[in-house]
Amino acid sequence: MNVSLLAKGGRYEVASASGNRYDVDIIGKSCTCPDWQQRTPEGGCKHMRRVDYEIKQGRVPRPDGRLPTELDVRS
Secondary structure, eight states: OEEEEEETTTEEEEEOTTSOEEEEETTTTEEOSHHHHHHOOTTOOHHHHHHHHHHHTTSSOOTTSOOOOHHHHHO
């Protein structure tokens, strides 16, 4: 899955291996994928978890648009 920041404030786009694209709001805790729309899984759908992972790894900007510092990544 490829993740990119759409807009400051926590909106990301996730491109899945199947070619689908989903909008994830990491702050508002929502996703446009069918799994989220139908079940609202506890802990988020796989797209929300992937965005969170990519932020923590420093691969995509945080919701404020900044990349995490080295100290942020270690914690």
